[in-house]
Amino acid sequence: MYDVIVIGCGFAGAVVGRQLAEKGRRVLILEQRNHIGGNCYDVQDEHGILIHQYGPHIFHTNMKHVYDYLSQFTKWYDYSHEVVGNVNGKMLPIPFNLNTLELVYGVEKAKELEELLIKEYGENVKIPILELRKNQSKEIQDIAQFVYENVFLKYTMKQWGQKPEEIDPSVSGRVPVFISRDNRYFQDTYQGMPLDGYTALFDNMLNHKNIEVRLNSPANEFMTIGNKVYADGNEFKGEVIYTGPIDELFDCEYGRLPYRSLRFECEYYEKEHYQTHGVVNYTVSEDFTRITEYKYLTGQVQNGTTIMKEYPFSYSGKQGEIPYYAILNAENEKLYQKYVEKLDRLPNVHLLGRLAEYRYYNIDAIVDKALTLAEQL
Numbered sequence: 001m002y003d004v005i006v007i008g009c010g011f012a013g014a015v016v017g018r019q020l021a022e023k024g025r026r027v028l029i030l031e032q033r034n035h036i037g038g039n040c041y042d043v044q045d046e047h048g049i050l051i052h053q054y055g056p057h058i059f060h061t062n063m064k065h066v067y068d069y070l071s072q073f074t075k076w077y078d079y080s081h082e083v084v085g086n087v088n089g090k091m092l093p094i095p096f097n098l099n100t101l102e103l104v105y106g107v108e109k110a111k112e113l114e115e116l117l118i119k120e121y122g123e124n125v126k127i128p129i130l131e132l133r134k135n136q137s138k139e140i141q142d143i144a145q146f147v148y149e150n151v152f153l154k155y156t157m158k159q160w161g162q163k164p165e166e167i168d169p170s171v172s173g174r175v176p177v178f179i180s181r182d183n184r185y186f187q188d189t190y191q192g193m194p195l196d197g198y199t200a201l202f203d204n205m206l207n208h209k210n211i212e213v214r215l216n217s218p219a220n221e222f223m224t225i226g227n228k229v230y231a232d233g234n235e236f237k238g239e240v241i242y243t244g245p246i247d248e249l250f251d252c253e254y255g256r257l258p259y260r261s262l263r264f265e266c267e268y269y270e271k272e273h274y275q276t277h278g279v280v281n282y283t284v285s286e287d288f289t290r291i292t293e294y295k296y297l298t299g300q301v302q303n304g305t306t307i308m309k310e311y312p313f314s315y316s317g318k319q320g321e322i323p324y325y326a327i328l329n330a331e332n333e334k335l336y337q338k339y340v341e342k343l344d345r346l347p348n349v350h351l352l353g354r355l356a357e358y359r360y361y362n363i364d365a366i367v368d369k370a371l372t373l374a375e376q377l
């Protein structure tokens with residue numbers, strides 16, 4: 001009946017499914033939730049505002065082939081993401097940049113410091129906070145300390161339950177200090193939001209005669225992956241692409257892979273806007289990390305507005321909890337590799353995406369990996 005079974009219908013599963021369908025393979029996609037799109041799923045709330053049910057997802061890439069690929073399934077709303085941090089009521093551009101420097105130190109002092117930073121690192125250069133802190137100059141150290149304390153420390157404690165120096169440097173490095181006046185969160189060549197939303201994009205991508213999507217279908221009800229793959233009671237020799245958490249494939253027999261999860265709280269206001277930017281990070285106060293006001297992201301024109309607060313917590317695996325962020329460190333990587341080794345004897349099972357690969361992928365990276373995998377199969 002099927003040549004390929006894909007488990008999970010987020011970007012990883014949908015792109016690989018579509019590409020294999022294009023090659024003439026019959027693809028079955030099993031999705032345990034009641035909707036497509038994974039964590040990019042968007043939907044109108046009860047007030048008619050389009051929200052991302054699982055937190056803000058903003059598309060940006062330097063990979064033209066990824067942008068072109070997705071452009072087959074959507075037009076784009078031309079959105080450049082900008083974030084400000086609420087630091088004791090003062091709104092500061094994030095990533096910390098030369099505009100932020102001016103707001104913090106005043107025009108004159110900032111000019112001096114700007115010269116110093118440019119002399120040291122050059123213009124338009126991005127420096128991870130942990131690197132900036134190592135600088136020998138007292139004045140640069142002062143800037144680094146300000147950024148560390150006012151942008152990173154509390155936010156990272158909330159998000160990860162750890163200090164910036166305790167988390168993987170690639171994670172804090174996602175938001176470096178930027179020696180520039182560019183207030184955008186991303187400098188990628190291509191950025192924007194799917195004009196009709198992510199769910200519509202997925203609908204278009206999955207609309208193919210060789211693709212069948214089954215919602216409300218936990219993989220383990222249909223198939224088992226042990227020494228062999230069995231689907232619907234029979235040995236399945238086709239390709240299996242698994243995009244879920246790898247430990248769950250093996251009943252977490254070596255222990256659960258740790259993740260951070262999120263609880264979301266939405267509020268609706270009968271006014272045009274709640275805040276000045278799409279996302280405001282609360283970097284020195286509050287229990288939530290950030291507030292997203294979706295109308296900025298989607299460009300929707302509507303009288304009221306919906307905002308979303310994000311409260312991080314440690315994922316426990318309980319029913320209903322969702323693993324969002326892999327916690328990257330050597331110990332967890334070792335545990336992950338133990339599970340990967342178990343799959344080595346099954347060359348037709350492929351791991352793809354944030355969960356299955358235990359990585360911190362952006363959308364474009366997942367799409368790129370899915371395209372590459374589909375080409376190889």
Ligand code: UDP
Nearest residue numbers: 094151152155156159171172174175281283
């Ligand atoms: N971060 C921070 N303060 C900020 C923004 C980011 O401390 O105002 C740190 C924090 O540890 C966060 C990481 O940088 O988890 C990556 O931030 P990003 O905005 O890329 O996170 P995402 O949008 O993927 O949740």
